[in-house]
Amino acid sequence: MGYTVAVIGATGNVGREILQTLAERKFPADKVIALASDKSIGQEVSYGEDDILKVLDLNKFDFNGVDIVLSSPGAKVSAVHVPRAVAAGCVVIDNTSHFRMDPDVPLVVPEVNPQALAGFRKRNIVANPNGATIQMVMALKPLHERFTIRRVVVSTYQSVSGAGKEAMDELFTQTRAIFVNDPIAKSVFPKQIAFNVIPHIDTFMEDGSTREEWKMMVETKKILDPKMKVAATCVRVPTFIGHALSINIETEEPVTAEEARNILRASPGLSVIDQQSGEGYITPVEVAGDDSVYISRIREDISVENGLSLWCVADNLRKGSALNAVQIAELLVRDYLVE
Numbered sequence: 001m002g003y004t005v006a007v008i009g010a011t012g013n014v015g016r017e018i019l020q021t022l023a024e025r026k027f028p029a030d031k032v033i034a035l036a037s038d039k040s041i042g043q044e045v046s047y048g049e050d051d052i053l054k055v056l057d058l059n060k061f062d063f064n065g066v067d068i069v070l071s072s073p074g075a076k077v078s079a080v081h082v083p084r085a086v087a088a089g090c091v092v093i094d095n096t097s098h099f100r101m102d103p104d105v106p107l108v109v110p111e112v113n114p115q116a117l118a119g120f121r122k123r124n125i126v127a128n129p130n131g132a133t134i135q136m137v138m139a140l141k142p143l144h145e146r147f148t149i150r151r152v153v154v155s156t157y158q159s160v161s162g163a164g165k166e167a168m169d170e171l172f173t174q175t176r177a178i179f180v181n182d183p184i185a186k187s188v189f190p191k192q193i194a195f196n197v198i199p200h201i202d203t204f205m206e207d208g209s210t211r212e213e214w215k216m217m218v219e220t221k222k223i224l225d226p227k228m229k230v231a232a233t234c235v236r237v238p239t240f241i242g243h244a245l246s247i248n249i250e251t252e253e254p255v256t257a258e259e260a261r262n263i264l265r266a267s268p269g270l271s272v273i274d275q276q277s278g279e280g281y282i283t284p285v286e287v288a289g290d291d292s293v294y295i296s297r298i299r300e301d302i303s304v305e306n307g308l309s310l311w312c313v314a315d316n317l318r319k320g321s322a323l324n325a326v327q328i329a330e331l332l333v334r335d336y337l338v339e
Contacts (some may be wrong), residue, residue, distance in 0.1 A: 002030030009073035010034035017322035023048030065090035131320030242284025
């Protein structure tokens with residue numbers, strides 16, 4: 001049995017990656033439909049190496065007959081069109097922030113909390129977490145199971161692709177402008193991104209945090225443990241693909257670097273590259289196109305009783321977005337949608 005699958009936001013960074021990932025993983029789809037906004041109607045997008053899909057108008061599309069929708073537009077667009085798809089009988093995997101904290105919508109990372117997927121029928125929606133959250137909980141889950149994490153302090157180094165194609169273009173054009181001594185134009189980011197870092201992702205909240213930092217806190221609690229304390233500082237850096245996280249944890253049980261290293265090596269979806277040498281750790285430029293979450297620089301934090309620090313890197317367009325969504329769809333097909 002093959003499924004009819006629609007991809008909302010098919011011309012964006014994540015939408016294109018979803019189409020590529022569906023094809024690479026041979027998802028059981030008889031028909032794949034590419035949907036996007038008015039300005040993208042008629043464009044063509046690749047589905048695997050050989051197939052080309054013509055982009056259809058999201059606003060006019062009738063979702064009747066579609067089984068699974070993978071949605072990756074902005075949150076405001078999802079708020080309008082995801083309910084339309086659900087009303088037509090679709091199951092929707094939404095990659096935006098709009099539904100993530102809805103108590104009736106499971107927030108799922110398949111390697112971390114696949115059991116949460118059982119609740120999807122309450123609204124026929126599954127939420128894909130924030131990209132930085134996905135890679136962090138992948139690293140935290142096996143350590144939390146063994147040592148019980150009390151507190152997490154994370155600083156992120158997030159690539160511009162997390163802000164969309166226009167953000168990637170802005171980094172490129174600003175970098176070129178600096179080399180040819182042209183004026184620096186800003187439109188996506190509030191400050192120059194080329195050769196700079198910006199401690200500001202999403203909007204500011206009343207307490208001084210940004211919504212990106214708030215998302216990492218509340219999503220981690222929802223996925224792993226509501227008692228876990230989380231503090232985040234989220235920073236945009238001038239790299240094109242790949243988010244990196246510096247994670248410091250405090251645990252209830254004593255933990256050594258070697259114990260943590262062995263546990264993480266045995267955990268699905270993780271790759272540990274951790275040697276004290278110039279080649280013994282992973283950086284964002286090395287993970288582009290890779291499905292793994294990489295862990296390096298594992299070391300004990302002697303400033304607290306039971307502390308551990310580590311470095312975590314992943315392709316935010318793959319495991320941080322598209323791959324996680326497709327893995328959720330695979331779980332739905334395997335465990336829930338087959339009669």
